[in-house]
Amino acid sequence: MTQDVIVRACRRPGVLSMQFQPIIDTARGTVVGYESLARFSGPPHTTPDRWFAVARAAGVGPELEARALRAALDARSALPPNCFLSINIGPDALLTAAVATVFADAGDLRGIVVEITEQTAVANYDALAAAIEPLRAAGALLAVDDAGAGFASLKHITVLRPDFVKVDRDLVAGIDKDETKAAVVEALGMFTSRLDAWLVAEGIETTAELDRILSLRVPLAQGYGIGSPQPMMGKAHSDAVALCRRRRSIAAYGGLFDLAEHAPHVSEIEAAPTSFARNPATAWVVVVDEHDRPVRLVDRRGGAHPPLNVLPTERLADVARRIATRPTDERHVPAVLCDERARLVGLVTVERVLGRLADTIDSGSSPT
Structure with missing residues (x-):
């Protein structure tokens, strides 16, 4: 494709539209914001990041980003009450007159989050900070995208002092099965809280990923598993909202x-294979009686295991001892967490029990 073709494509009327993906408050399960995302109608038929990349290569990157910015800001009138709108902009484009003019024309920027995308390295932080200053003066907040990857380094965060830090999708993918990723996200949460900023987990696609993010107490989240981008600012998926609210009630047990x-x-062990087939990422299925009390754990190979049921009143040290005294071939089986009536609440892996035990020892507190 020649440069002239690229330039004409970027300037073609109707080629650009905006969609909006919900961002939820994980503690309440409510939508508190939306990320505006550019969408393009080809030709060329390619992804949005590729459109912006070829536009930059052709020298019209700032012009295209300014168009997307104006389209996103024009959508503010549709923003629901008490919600913010996050708008992506590249660090290079933020330094251009075209983008500065769009922001200046917008006036009051309260309710807008300017999200610095991870496209190119920042060559001059002083210039970038100077470009951000009038936006903050107009009421905008600042977000750094893709923390933990590429150019979004810790320096990027500490120098810009954003209000939101968005976790890179690569750290979220499969986090329910990777304790190293969970540890990194947890560390980022501590880091951002010291900066008085909000951590946002983006790119959540599965229930298991969302559930692990909730267990790490990440305050904000988004992704296709929570709500896909739509032309209208809509609701989050009901199952994601229900999981957030259920997790909140579970956490109250401490x-x-x-x-x-x-x-x-x-309710029957024979139904376990169907449950596994519906949920390819599921490692365990719990068999419950008519009162929702766990009676068996089934693994993906069909093996049935007696549950180690844990009630809210049990001390952490006692749970660890019970795990240690199980038969050797059963020690890898998760503990089953139950409410005060012994009804199923969820599972906790042995690795996470040991991690929590280690945390209490490191902190010098009693392992209750």
């Missing part, structure tokens, strides 16, 4: 319960 993982359950 102790290990804030680590509880979602556990699919069936």
Whole structure:
């Protein structure tokens, strides 16, 4: 494709439109904001990031970003009450007159979050800070995208002092099965809280990923598993909202319960294979009786295991001892967390029990 073709494509009327993805408050399960995302109608038929990349290569990147920015700001009138609108802009484009003019024309920027995208390295932080200053003066907040990857380094965060830090999708993907990723996200949460900023987990696609993010107490989240981008500013998926609210009620028990993982359950062991087929990422299915009390755990190979049921009143040290005294071939089986009536709440892996035990020892507190 020649440069002239690229330039004409970027300037073509109707080629650009905006969609909006919900961002939820994980503690309440309510939508508190939206990220505006550019969408393009080809030709060329390619992804939005590729459109912006070829526009930059052709020398019209700032012009295209300014168009997308104006389209996003024009959508403010549709923003629901008490919600913010996050708008993506590249660090280079933010330094251009075209983008500065769009922001100046917008006037009051309260309710707008300017999200610095991870496209190019920042060559001059002083210039970038100077460009951000009038936006903050007009009421805008600042977000740094893709923390933990590429150019979004800790220096990027500490120099810009954003109000929001968005976790890179690569750290979220499969976080329910990777304790190293969970540890990094947890560390980012501590880091951002010291900066008086909000951590946002983006790119959440599965219930298990959302459940692990909730257990880490990440305050804000978005992704296709929560709500896909739409032309209208709509609601989050009902199952994601329900999981957030359920997790909040579980965490009220304290102790290990804030680590509880979602556990699919069936009333008959013969139904376990169907549950596994519906949920390819599921490692365990719980068999419950007519009162929702766990009676068996089933693994993906069909093995049935007696549950180690944990009630809210049990001390952490006692749970660890019970795990240690199980038969050797059963020690890898998750503990089953139950409410005060012994009804299923969720599962907690042995690794997470040990991690919590280590945390209490490091802090010098009693392992309750």
